Amino acid sequence: MTTSVRGGQLARLLGQWHSLPGRHRSPDYAALAGAVRGLLSDGRLPLGVRLPAERELAESLSVSRTTVTAAYRSLRESGHLTSRRGAGSWTTLPNGHRVATSGLWTPVDDLGIDMIDLGVAALAAPVELVPAARAAAEDLPRFLGSAGYHPAGLGELREAVAEGYTARGVPTSPEQVLITSGTQQALDLVLRLSVPAGAPVLVESPTYPNALAALAARRARISTHGLDPRTGWDADLLLGALRQTRPRLAYLIPEFQNPTGHLMPADLRERLVAAAHTTGTELVVDESFVDLPLDGTEMPPPVAVFDRHSRVVSIGGMSKAYWGGIRIGWVRASAPLVQRLAALRVGVDMGSPVLEQLVAVRLLRDAPAIVAARRAQLAIRRDVLIEAVREHLPEWQFFRPSGGVMLWAELDGPISSALARAAEEVGVRLAPGPRFGLDGTLERFVRLPYAIAPDDLTEAIRRIASVRYDLDRTPRRDWRTPAVTV
Structure with missing residues (x-):
């Protein structure tokens, strides 16, 4: 079944399309087409979506139908729209584009470009990975006599994860742990079990884009709690949102929140759990960054405490x-909930690869050394990034995170999507602010991970600065279409 977007919905996504940088030099139809390309560029408008009819969009935007007709024609000419008489128009990918290893749509001719990817907030593999993989391969024969399906995960990996929670102050048995194919699948399984179509869900704003995508796939009714970019959560507003909306589920990232980098204080964690009990809300706590405090930051107790x-x-x-x-x-989670998730998981993929689980067991055994090295590496790279931003983009404001892998920078104007498109032309891939929110908000922000080498971070900021100051003077005509941010 084809997904479609109504005129009013597209109008909300487009926002103030007529006041974007460079707009005063462009006719209405070109500005409108450019704004639609911008939505495709930062992933807010997916591929294969049927756009509203020309008359409907014209009424929603309060422009002439001629303007919309010309904009659609421009989008067809650039390869961003395919139309069939009597059937409608669908968003498409221009010829010569492909999916890069980062998950972003990129032109094929970018293969030879020195591209610095700031769209992905994740580190390269540690040196311990290859020895761990070799040791895991030696362990593999123990499991070859069975069919190899373990929906809840290998017992020794479940035990290792449970021991990690127990060490953090949350007594946990292996029966309370389900192994999944990544954190994203963990979230997806919980949502499948707990969120029926139309159920109310509360998330932070900004938040992890793939969590928003997973909630949209469940047709959840999403409400948001806005984080202050400098101070993080407002306790009264967050707890008030829980009590007023009484959501079926709340998805939160309390450890070095993605993308703002904030760390939720212990007292708010305790009050949050109490409020969730009162409202009947299930709290899904994403701990993806919990192992990465920097500067000796003292970690508050896990929410599950x-x-x-x-x-x-x-x-x-x-x-x-x-x-x-x-x-x-x-x-x-509780053992009964884990059993239900495992039963649901059988209909998805039967279980995670045995060899990868054995590699994970080996890596967790070496966790103290691996994680200590990662923290030292990230602390250096964070400070390099901060210095580069302060030198080349002094107008930008940001909170200095005490852990995690990213800065959430407030720009000197609502230019995030335009800046991301311009930066790609000089070999820097960015995740613009609107990717982390709903309905086209957060255009004044951009996420800047510091997971790559220090020299690349400095060069990336230098390149971004070189195009930032051209945005108000030079119209941009080349478009990119990122699809995934991690």
Whole structure:
């Protein structure tokens, strides 16, 4: 079944399309076409979506139908729209584009470009990975006599994850752990089980884009709690949102929140669990960055410490502290809930690869050394990025995170999507602010991960600065279409 977007919905996504940088030099139809390309560029408008009829969009935007007709024609000419008489018009990908290894849409001729990717907030593999993989291969014969399906995960990996939670102050048995194919699948399984179509869900704003995509796939009714870019959560507003909306589920990232980098204080964690019990809300706590405090930051207790009524479901994985290529995640919850998730998981993929689980066991055994090295590496790179931003883009404001892998920078204007398109022309891939929110908001922000080499970070900021100051003077005509941010 084709997904379609109505005129009013597209109008909300477009926002103030007529006042974007360079707009005063462009006719209405060109500005409108450019704004639609911008939505495709930062992933807010997916591929294969049927756009509203010309008359409907013209009425929603209060422009002439001639303007919309010309804009659609321009989009067809650039390869961003395919139309069939009597059937409608669908968003498409221009010829000569492909999906890059980062998951972003990119032109084929970019293969030879020195592209610096700031769209992905994840580190390269640690040096310990290859020895761990070799040791895991030696362990593999123990499992070859069985069919190899383990929907809940290998016992020794479930035990290792449970021991990690117990060490953090949350007594956990292996029966309370489900191993998944990455943190994203952990979230997806919980949503499949807990969120029927139309159910109310509360999320932070900004938040992890793929969480928003997963909630949209469940047809959840999403409400948001806005984080202050400098101070993080407002306790009264967050708890008030829980009590007023009484959501079926709330998805939160309390450890070095993606993308703002904030760390939720212990007292708010305790009050949050109490409020969730009162409202009947299931708390899904994403702990993807919990292993990455910097500067000796003292970590508050896990949210699950305060759980007395099985309201907290914790999810995590190997992607951030270890390597994204190890597709191992987990769910920590009550044993009955884990059993239900495992039964649901059988209809999805039967279980995570045995060899990858054995690699994860080996890496977790070496966790103290691996994670300590990652923290030292990230602390250096964070400070390099901060210095580069302060030198080349002094008008930008940001909160200095005490952990995680990213800065959430406030720009000197609502130019995030335009800046991302311009930066790609000089070999820097960005995740613009609107990717992390709903309905085209957050155009004044951009996420800047510091997961890559220090020299690349400095060069990336230098390149971004070189195009930032051209935005108000030079119209941009080349378009990119990123699809995934991690």
